[in-house]
Amino acid sequence: MKRCVGILVVICLVAIARGEIVNFAKCNESVKCTIHEVRVNPCPEAAHNKPCLLLKGTNATITYDYTPDFSAKKATAKAFWTQTAMDLPFAGMDSEGCKYTSCPIVEAQRQTYSYNLPIHKKYPSRAFDVKWELINEDQEMCCFIIQIAIKAKRDRN
Incomplete structure (x- = not known):
């Protein structure tokens, strides 16, 4: 019985650490x-097809699985608040893509990218479309857009 409970706990922890699958749009x-x-992760709102609610002063893990149609020895990662007029880069993001995915990136090989994103207290409280890019030396890229909402901890509800 104890062994079954232990296995169940491990399965639950793996599911929590993996994160919630969110809707995304192509760039x-x-x-x-x-x-x-x-x-x-965290994003319980994904179960209801709502933007992820990220709290200021916390971290969110963004993970995605991709298959590139290009190869790369080095990769640059970028995230932006995307708007009609222009894209504003996420302040303080580490752009060294190979720290967060396997490099060299191999064409037609499925890979995973995972980044722990700090949600700074200085970020404005509002909903955002976030564009995420992974770019090689020839400016070939993977790109998608997700929706998030940032709020102060006291404004969670």
């Missing part, structure tokens, strides 16, 4: 990549 740019799945 308009010429993308040379297939995005299979995007996960955000």
